[in-house]
Amino acid sequence: MFVFANLIEALATIFSYLLTIYMWIIIIRALISWVNPDPYSPIVRFLYQATEPVLYPIRRRLPFMGGIDLSPIIVLLVILFLQVFLVKTLNELAIRLRMGDGL
Secondary structure, X not given: OHHHHHHHHHHHHHHHHHHHHHHHHHHHHHHHOOOXXXXXXXXXXXXXXXXXXXXXXXXXXXXXXXXXOOHHXXXXXXXXXXXXXXXXXXXXXXXXXXXXXXX
């Protein structure tokens, strides 16, 4: 059972790192939206391609706030929720599997 526990713990760690990286991509995207970035820059294009599939559906459902885009804040809150709930749950499941309690 310890192999399965290690697998779950490794998946939780990787998921946590991926969520943190994506959180920083969202933050950088929000920060560059305050200036007039070069739309042909490879970095700007990457940021838009990586974030727009997540931000657009949220932006479409939010009410118009006078030019203020709240979709990055919503995505950041979802990421934080996933880090606290899902990653922590997976880590605790791995600990219980190691202790022999099972599910």
